[in-house]
Amino acid sequence: MRHGIAATALIAAIALAATACGGGDTDGGGKGADGKISGTVTYWDTSNEAEKGTYEQLALGFQKKYPDVKVNYVSVPFGEALAKFKNAAGSGGSGAPDVLRAEVAWTQDLANIGYLAKLDGTSALADRSDYLPKAAAGTRFKGATYGVPQVIDTLGLFYNKKMLKEAGVRPPTSWTGLKAAAKKIKQKTGKTGLYLRGDDAYWYLPFLYGEGGDLLDTGKKQVTIDDAPGVKAFAAARGLVASGAAETDATDGWDTMQHAIKNGDVAMTVNGPWAIEDTLAGKAFADKSNLGVVPVPAGSGGQGAPQGGHNLTVYAGSKNLDASYAFARYMSSAEVQAKTTEKLSLLPTRASVYRNEAVAANPNVKFFKAAVDKAVERPWIPEGNSLFQAVLVQFPNVLAGRTSPKEAATAVGDAYRKLLKGDWK
Amino acid sequence: MTVDTGRIRTALARHWYAWAMVAPVVIVLGLIIGYPLGRGVYLSLTDADETNVERTIGINHLPATYRFTGLDKLTAVLKDEVFLDRLLWTVTWTVSCVTVTFALGLGLAVLLNRRFAGRAVYRSLLILPWAVPAFVSVFAWRLLYNERNGILNKLLDGGGIDAVPWLNDPTLAKVSVIAVNVWIGVPFMLVALLGGLQSIPGERYEAAEMDGASPWQRFRHITLPGLRPVSSTVVLLSTIWTFNMFPVIYLLTRGGPGDTTEILVTYAYRISFVNSPRDYAGASAWGVLILLILLLFAVVYRRALRKQGEV
Numbered sequence: 001m002r003h004g005i006a007a008t009a010l011i012a013a014i015a016l017a018a019t020a021c022g023g024g025d026t027d028g029g030g031k032g033a034d035g036k037i038s039g040t041v042t043y044w045d046t047s048n049e050a051e052k053g054t055y056e057q058l059a060l061g062f063q064k065k066y067p068d069v070k071v072n073y074v075s076v077p078f079g080e081a082l083a084k085f086k087n088a089a090g091s092g093g094s095g096a097p098d099v100l101r102a103e104v105a106w107t108q109d110l111a112n113i114g115y116l117a118k119l120d121g122t123s124a125l126a127d128r129s130d131y132l133p134k135a136a137a138g139t140r141f142k143g144a145t146y147g148v149p150q151v152i153d154t155l156g157l158f159y160n161k162k163m164l165k166e167a168g169v170r171p172p173t174s175w176t177g178l179k180a181a182a183k184k185i186k187q188k189t190g191k192t193g194l195y196l197r198g199d200d201a202y203w204y205l206p207f208l209y210g211e212g213g214d215l216l217d218t219g220k221k222q223v224t225i226d227d228a229p230g231v232k233a234f235a236a237a238r239g240l241v242a243s244g245a246a247e248t249d250a251t252d253g254w255d256t257m258q259h260a261i262k263n264g265d266v267a268m269t270v271n272g273p274w275a276i277e278d279t280l281a282g283k284a285f286a287d288k289s290n291l292g293v294v295p296v297p298a299g300s301g302g303q304g305a306p307q308g309g310h311n312l313t314v315y316a317g318s319k320n321l322d323a324s325y326a327f328a329r330y331m332s333s334a335e336v337q338a339k340t341t342e343k344l345s346l347l348p349t350r351a352s353v354y355r356n357e358a359v360a361a362n363p364n365v366k367f368f369k370a371a372v373d374k375a376v377e378r379p380w381i382p383e384g385n386s387l388f389q390a391v392l393v394q395f396p397n398v399l400a401g402r403t404s405p406k407e408a409a410t411a412v413g414d415a416y417r418k419l420l421k422g423d424w425k
Numbered sequence: 426m427t428v429d430t431g432r433i434r435t436a437l438a439r440h441w442y443a444w445a446m447v448a449p450v451v452i453v454l455g456l457i458i459g460y461p462l463g464r465g466v467y468l469s470l471t472d473a474d475e476t477n478v479e480r481t482i483g484i485n486h487l488p489a490t491y492r493f494t495g496l497d498k499l500t501a502v503l504k505d506e507v508f509l510d511r512l513l514w515t516v517t518w519t520v521s522c523v524t525v526t527f528a529l530g531l532g533l534a535v536l537l538n539r540r541f542a543g544r545a546v547y548r549s550l551l552i553l554p555w556a557v558p559a560f561v562s563v564f565a566w567r568l569l570y571n572e573r574n575g576i577l578n579k580l581l582d583g584g585g586i587d588a589v590p591w592l593n594d595p596t597l598a599k600v601s602v603i604a605v606n607v608w609i610g611v612p613f614m615l616v617a618l619l620g621g622l623q624s625i626p627g628e629r630y631e632a633a634e635m636d637g638a639s640p641w642q643r644f645r646h647i648t649l650p651g652l653r654p655v656s657s658t659v660v661l662l663s664t665i666w667t668f669n670m671f672p673v674i675y676l677l678t679r680g681g682p683g684d685t686t687e688i689l690v691t692y693a694y695r696i697s698f699v700n701s702p703r704d705y706a707g708a709s710a711w712g713v714l715i716l717l718i719l720l721l722f723a724v725v726y727r728r729a730l731r732k733q734g735e736v
Contacts, residue, residue: 083698092481109701113475114482198593199681249572250593250682256573265573317483382476386700396682402595403683419700 037323038068043331044085044097046078046310050277054343062330069323082106082385089115089315098318099327102147104138104309105384111146112382117314117321118144124314124325130334135349137377139311147311148332149349151340153272154375155206155305156293156368160284163189163267164292171294175210175236178268178297182245185267195257195266196240198248198399201391203270205306207233209376210299215387216416218379222425225391226413229301234398234405236299241399250396258282270296272308273368276345293367295374307375309349341365347372383419390415469498469709475702491706498710507692508714515668515688518599522606522667523660529607530614531656535648537615538622548619555612563676566605567592570677592678595685602686606673610666614659621655622648657730664726665719689715 041062047055052075059073074097076084081100088096090113102110110116119125125145128136135149157178159171164181167188172178182193197203208214213229216222224230240246247266249256258275260266262282271279276291285291296305312328314321330336337348338356345364353359354369378384393415394408403411417424437444471491479489502508537548554562569577570591578588591601625647633643669690674680680687680695687695689711697708 082701086475086703089482090475090478090480092483113702114480114485114487199679247573248593250598251678252567252571252592256571259574315483316485317481319483382702389695389700392681393684396593397595397685400593400682 036068037066037320037326039320039323040070040072041099041320041323041327042072042074042097043099043327044074044076044081044101046076046081046101046103048078048274048278050281051274051340051344051346054340058336058339059327059331061336062327065330066323066326069327071327078103082109085110086113086115089317092317096315096317098315098320098324099331100313100315101150101310102313103385104147104307104311104380105378107139107147107311107313108141108380109382109385110313111141111144115316116146117316117318117324118146119148119314119325119328120145122325123322124148124312124328126329130350130352132349132351132372134307134372134375134377135309138307138309138380140380141382147313148328150310150312150332150337151273151346152307152309152349152372153274153347154307154368154372155203155270155272155296156371157268157296158261158271158275158279159268159292159294160261160264161290161292162284163191163264167267171292172297173294174298174303175207175240179240179243179245182240182243182267186244189267191264192244192247192260192266194240194246194268194270195260196237196246196248196270196399197253197257198241198396199250199253199392201388201395202306202308204233204237204391204395205376205378206270206296206304207237207299209304209306210297210302211236212299212301214376214379215391216379216381216420216424218381220425221423223413223416223420225416226409230409230412231405232300234394234408237395238398238401238405242401248396248399250400273346273364276364293364295371304374304376305371307372307377309347381420386419387416390419465709465712468705469713470495471706472498473705473709474707475705478705494706498706499713502707502710502714508689508711511684511687511689511692512718514599514686518603518606518686518688519664519667521603522610522670523663525603525607526610526614526663527656527660529611530618531652533611533615534618534622535644537619551615552612554609555616559609559672560676562609563605563673566601566608567677570601593682595682598678598682598686602674602677605677606667606670609673610663614663617655617659618652621652624655625651657726661723661726664722668719669715 043059045052045055045059056073056075059071062071063069082103085096085100085102088094089110107116119139125148128145131149132152135152136145139145139147139149157171163185164171167181167185169181169184172181178194185191185193205215208225208230211229211232213224213227213233215225217224241248247260257269257271258278261269261279262284264282264284269275269279276293279285279291280288295303297303312331314324314328318324332349334348334350334353334356337346337350337353338359340346341348341353341356341359341362345362347365347368348354348359354365359365379387390412394403394411397403398405398408470493472494473489473491477489477491480487533551537544537551569575572578572588572590572593575591577591581587581589590597592598629647629651630643633647638646668688670688671690671694674686674688674691675694678686680691684692693708693711693715696704696711
């Protein structure tokens with residue numbers, strides 16, 4: 001008995017204990033009498049494997065401009081960064097970075113808890129009028145600004161030009177068109193038309209917007225996902241898989257998707273600018289011009305893809321705020337953004353960078369800029385990140401045909417009403 | 426009162442040395458088990474979440490603003506059908522894992538309990554899954570299970586069998602996670618039961634053989650009863666471990682597809698670490714309920730064994 005209880009208690013205690021990991025500390029620093037900044041800036045970068053080398057070089061470039069500042073570059077996997085930051089930031093900030101590259105949906109979440117420094121009036125936002133209005137919208141929470149937009153993105157339809165040509169089809173503009181194209185691709189090449197990610201709720205949004213729906217109506221404080229468009233969106237996604245036009249997985253979606261498009265096992269994927277560099281590394285794209293990008297296909301009620309991106313946020317507990325502001329400004333400066341576009345085809349957030357000749361000539365940027373202009377803004381609320389969890393519970397089962405679209409939409413709607421505090425309907 | 430303090434005083438005087446010896450253990454246990462446990466139980470009676478707990482952000486200190494809400498959270502969880510769903514699957518998962526692991530472990534232990542060439546090699550090979558850190562083996566299994574690029578399906582493909590959606594179909598995903606957990610759990614059962622087998626006196630088997638008992642009768646009436654003291658303990662431990670087996674589920678399927686393989690602890694983790702704002706009170710309520718369920722199980726299990734004249 002005693003052993004039983006002790007073991008139970010120990011396991012339960014571990015389950016209950018909210019652990020917070022300590023780590024290194026940041027050097028104090030600041031602005032000297034001459035306005036010079038010094039000290040160390042720890043920067044958590046969340047860019048992916050194909051991007052991080054470029055970002056590290058750029059981040060370290062800050063030291064050339066400010067020789068008194070030491071930049072401590074840390075690459076943190078995107079999937080873990082939010083949890084890691086929260087663990088470190090709440091407990092006095094030991095181990096927390098000074099600057100975090102936060103996904104747009106994290107910004108409101110972190111600002112709501114009080115972890116982020118307000119940037120209005122600081123040097124971080126020195127030339128804020130240059131930022132695209134859409135990018136700037138994702139940095140704001142309750143009337144204040146908590147981030148500097150670094151990149152902006154949306155989803156598009158990536159396609160293998162050669163495979164589509166072989167099948168004699170043009171890049172589809174609607175999901176029904178995609179179904180027909182996939183059939184021809186299957187006949188001519190034996191390959192599947194589309195790889196659709198089933199393990200990430202973000203990939204549900206183009207279907208939802210395509211039916212003219214949205215997750216929430218933040219103005220009316222209303223949950224709208226369980227309305228007719230939400231149901232139709234689930235049905236449209238299921239239709240692609242059921243007809244064999246698309247293949248999907250409930251786990252390991254990113255790796256499987258990239259493996260499939262890079263090897264030429266599928267002709268199309270739905271993806272964002274962050275995947276360009278990685279996709280081009282595949283053997284199907286040895287000739288880089290073989291990759292084409294068009295807007296995500298339209299549904300029965302319109303066409304749209306979610307607006308995403310990353311902001312540079314400054315930890316409110318940073319011991320070196322001045323250098324952090326300068327660093328955030330530098331990492332989103334026109335000069336750095338032009339470089340990330342040139343090397344990684346990422347989309348700048350500054351209007352002035354789009355006027356840069358090299359940027360304007362990049363075909364992927366040209367396409368994605370037009371797509372971003374039309375992209376749908378996500379609800380900028382603290383729970384924004386959790387909204388995906390509820391969709392993710394249903395999405396794979398809908399795609400596999402085990403949950404009906406109607407049941408799934410209702411379940412997500414119920415989950416949202418449970419999640420959102422206050423007078424949400 | 427005076428009698429009581431007097432008794433305590435004499436007890437202290439007589440056993441002060443023993444008390445001093447156990448003090449460090451008591452203090453350490455109190456710190457690493459008692460405090461988090463007490464804190465968890467307390468949080469489950471509040472409405473604490475990430476936005477209202479006490480936090481220190483650099484030089485700024487924000488005081489706690491959450492309120493004591495009594496049993497509200499616990500009753501809300503119990504009324505939630507998600508809890509019952511998850512509980513049902515957690516019980517299915519635990520029972521199947523423990524039964525299969527025990528049966529396989531016992532079978533292998535009986536096989537390895539005889540003398541034959543290379544016995545030591547077999548024994549060490551079978552213990553291998555135990556020696557590999559759980560997360561490493563789980564990641565290896567995930568690669569094996571991958572529907573399109575995994576080795577399992579490549580092998581089946583060679584035999585002309587279509588790709589099996591190991592982790593993409595709810596029922597198959599359940600079978601797959603159970604299989605991995607069995608694979609990880611068998612060595613422990615094997616070692617424990619092998620020890621138990623070796624403590625059964627050989628004379629009993631000889632006597633039974635003299636009386637003409639068949640191999641099955643010997644197994645049924647000597648081996649099984651002889652293993653009782655060991656097996657009752659390993660089954661209890663294994664049940665508790667499996668019930669809370671976080672890494673296998675989380676790393677293999679993340680609870681998916683959908684939430685079909687999500688057990689109670691992984692769901693509690695989701696509430697407390699994945700959702701935002703993190704709901705500390707809700708997760709603690711789940712934790713307290715898990716603790717109560719396991720305590721109840723341990724008490725009932727031990728009672729049942731005692732009735733049968735064990736322990």
